[in-house]
Amino acid sequence: MEKLEVKSSTHEYKIMIGEGVRYTLHQYLTKKYSSILIITDDKVAKLHLDAVKESLANEKVYVSIIPAGEQSKNIDVFYQLHTDAIQYGLDRQSLVIALGGGVVGDLAGFVAATYMRGIDFIQVPTTILAHDSSVGGKVAINHELGKNMIGNFNSPVAVIYDVETLSTLSDIEIRSGYAELVKEALISNESTFNQLMNIRLNEISKDELKKHLSFGIKVKAKIVEEDENESGVRKYLNLGHTLGHAIEAELSYGKLTHGEAVAIGLLFALYVSNKEFEVDLPLESLLTWFKNNDYPLDIRECTSKKLVERMKSDKKATNKKIQMVLLEKVGKPTVKDFDDEVIDSYLQSFMEKVIR
Numbered sequence: 001m002e003k004l005e006v007k008s009s010t011h012e013y014k015i016m017i018g019e020g021v022r023y024t025l026h027q028y029l030t031k032k033y034s035s036i037l038i039i040t041d042d043k044v045a046k047l048h049l050d051a052v053k054e055s056l057a058n059e060k061v062y063v064s065i066i067p068a069g070e071q072s073k074n075i076d077v078f079y080q081l082h083t084d085a086i087q088y089g090l091d092r093q094s095l096v097i098a099l100g101g102g103v104v105g106d107l108a109g110f111v112a113a114t115y116m117r118g119i120d121f122i123q124v125p126t127t128i129l130a131h132d133s134s135v136g137g138k139v140a141i142n143h144e145l146g147k148n149m150i151g152n153f154n155s156p157v158a159v160i161y162d163v164e165t166l167s168t169l170s171d172i173e174i175r176s177g178y179a180e181l182v183k184e185a186l187i188s189n190e191s192t193f194n195q196l197m198n199i200r201l202n203e204i205s206k207d208e209l210k211k212h213l214s215f216g217i218k219v220k221a222k223i224v225e226e227d228e229n230e231s232g233v234r235k236y237l238n239l240g241h242t243l244g245h246a247i248e249a250e251l252s253y254g255k256l257t258h259g260e261a262v263a264i265g266l267l268f269a270l271y272v273s274n275k276e277f278e279v280d281l282p283l284e285s286l287l288t289w290f291k292n293n294d295y296p297l298d299i300r301e302c303t304s305k306k307l308v309e310r311m312k313s314d315k316k317a318t319n320k321k322i323q324m325v326l327l328e329k330v331g332k333p334t335v336k337d338f339d340d341e342v343i344d345s346y347l348q349s350f351m352e353k354v355i356r
């Protein structure tokens with residue numbers, strides 16, 4: 001079992017990473033709660049809800065199950081979860097447990113942040129991608145016009161990561177999660193990036209996976225401790241997301257997974273970095289790695305004009321200037337503002353020449 005600690009502006013919380021920790025969840029309740037609401041999705045409920053409920057056998061537990069997938073991260077599901085919480089009689093001494101991937105984590109975390117102006121919540125991530133979403137306290141729902149547009153910073157009181165749950169993930173979800181791990185390597189560590197470029201996702205061992213998750217969580221934890229509210233270095237965690245989020249919204253959420261959209265965004269960030277800084281980042285190696293691991297790279301149904309419009313309302317933008325995270329070299333991220341026309345021209349040539 002690996003134990004890490006993260007300091008947020010309001011409290012310090014533990015991240016427990018290990019096999020079978022979902023069976024001992026009760027040990028990590030930091031106080032006696034009046035009741036507990038487990039929020040999960042219908043896929044995860046079938047696989048992992050019983051174990052979590054068993055471990056909370058001595059608590060007053062309620063469950064709300066949402067439909068699996070990105071489209072649930074919306075205002076209607078958010079409102080329904082508040083209705084559930086009121087009807088179950090949750091009070092200010094209640095706890096929310098987010099059992100699932102990043103969708104459940106972001107949504108349940110935002111419900112916890114807003115219910116009666118805020119109650120405690122615990123993240124119990126069940127996807128590879130959620131090594132990223134469960135740490136750092138960004139909680140949100142999507143708006144039709146933009147990804148994660150309605151949200152807050154609200155750190156969990158604990159993160160209980162049972163890596164055993166990851167054995168039921170589909171290939172799509174494995175590749176989605178690895179896109180964020182590649183991102184973390186690109187912004188921090190060239191040798192980890194090179195190691196990742198030498199693996200095949202359908203051949204990863206459990207030990208390799210644990211090593212990668214631990215790496216990703218440490219990168220994330222260090223950054224969010226330094227800049228929780230994203231006024232500086234936290235922006236680096238958004239590498240690949242300016243375009244990635246635009247693609248997700250343009251495709252009405254769920255056609256590509258978050259990680260798949262970020263993967264395309266990472267390629268674009270490397271492409272623009274090469275042009276802007278006249279450097280030779282490993283764009284070709286990354287493209288080959290994505291192709292070898294079956295990442296979908298076809299976004300022909302999106303036009304560069306519409307994507308640029310979406311990028312202008314990204315959260316990093318000020319006065320509609322598009323801000324992108326770029327790399328001067330692997331491990332050296334930076335941010336740069338652009339006029340629309342420049343990004344439009346880069347995006348057109350990227351779509352024609354790189355991912356065609």
Ligand SMILES: NC(=O)c1ccc[n+]([C@@H]2O[C@H](COP(=O)([O-])OP(=O)(O)OC[C@H]3O[C@@H](n4cnc5c(N)ncnc54)[C@H](O)[C@@H]3O)[C@@H](O)[C@H]2O)c1
Nearest residue numbers: 043068069101102103126127129132133138165168169258
């Ligand atoms: N808050 C943050 O810092 C942050 C960081 C990264 C991503 N995100 C958000 O996270 C979301 C993506 O998260 P995700 O990829 O985990 O998506 P997800 O929660 O939709 O999970 C992906 C799919 O895997 C299924 N699943 C979950 N656990 C499973 C398991 N153990 N076995 C089998 N199937 C399982 C789910 O039911 C779903 O169908 C996006 O909304 C993204 O914006 C947030």
Ligand SMILES: O=C(O)C(=O)C[C@@H](O)[C@H](O)[C@H](O)COP(=O)(O)O
Nearest residue numbers: 132136138147148234237238241315
């Ligand atoms: O934690 C962060 O900060 C990140 O940027 C991590 C991203 O992987 C994540 O997708 C995040 O939700 C994006 O944040 P947003 O502020 O651009 O919505």
Ligand SMILES: [Zn+2]
Nearest residue numbers: 180241258262
């Ligand atoms: Zn992300």
